[in-house]
Amino acid sequence: MKLAILGYGKMGKTVEEIASSRNHEIVYITSDELDIDQLKKADVAIDFSIPEAAFTNVTSCLEHKVSIVSGTTGWLNQYEEAVEVCKSESGRFLYASNFSIGVNVFFELNSHLAKMMSGLKEYKVKLKEIHHLEKKDAPSGTAISLADQIINESNYQTWNHPPQNDKFSIGIEAEREEGVFGFHDVIYDSGIDTISISHNAKSRKGFAHGAVIAAEWILKQDKGVYSMKDVLQLNSTT
């Protein structure tokens, strides 16, 4: 495939490495405002940029008939608007807060566990994420996805960062530590015991690999808005 990389930072460079190893042609790389003539050389673009640029990058791709896979976090207040642009432009758009296969398995576990725990009122859930010092947004997009999944399966109504003392809110703690690629912990605590599930990324390769797989996959699909669940077709028990 002919690939454009939007955002040539830590993730953009890892995407370049993985895409090249899978023999894809990288036709455009930018860390700045889009050059539309360059962008139009691509079949598909992968965006790992910054929260302030993601919406424009996504919608510009859709308007110029370039399929778009975005992993940038911190811009989801504009996600529904991007979905509308995708529909009106008859484009192909896939967003994921986390592209790694391991985290997508973890998402399935999280939903299943939330459903099991929803009747056990003695447990209170909280989330913890740890990332490297350069991360711009907090809490992480993945932590927000985990919280939204729990809300869908339980009586929790919202999430808070930093955590608040509210029984209907899921507290999310975010720590920043040098060299951490991405750690997420879902913790159910009672007076008797603690149950927790966690995911720890050992590098950025899993995120980039998932994004390249998603880009390969989306080019075979009809117009539409997709998620990693569509790509991976994980066999969920929920």
Ligand SMILES: NC(=O)C1=CN([C@@H]2O[C@H](COP(=O)(O)OP(=O)(O)OC[C@H]3O[C@@H](n4cnc5c(N)ncnc54)[C@H](OP(=O)(O)O)[C@@H]3O)[C@@H](O)[C@H]2O)C=CC1
């Ligand atoms: N969904 C997932 O699986 C994952 C998502 N992420 C998310 O991806 C994003 C990027 O992460 P990361 O690579 O670590 O961050 P970096 O800060 O290393 O990279 C971001 C890059 O975007 C560039 N940029 C700035 N403005 C634009 C623009 N208008 N168009 C395109 N690029 C631009 C920056 O350039 P400059 O430095 O010159 O400003 C920088 O090179 C974050 O939101 C992060 O949370 C990260 C890992 C996995």
Ligand SMILES: O=C(O)C1=N[C@H](C(=O)O)C[C@H](O)C1
């Ligand atoms: O910024 C990062 O590094 C990461 N961001 C994503 C997020 O916000 O969830 C995914 C991953 O945890 C790494």
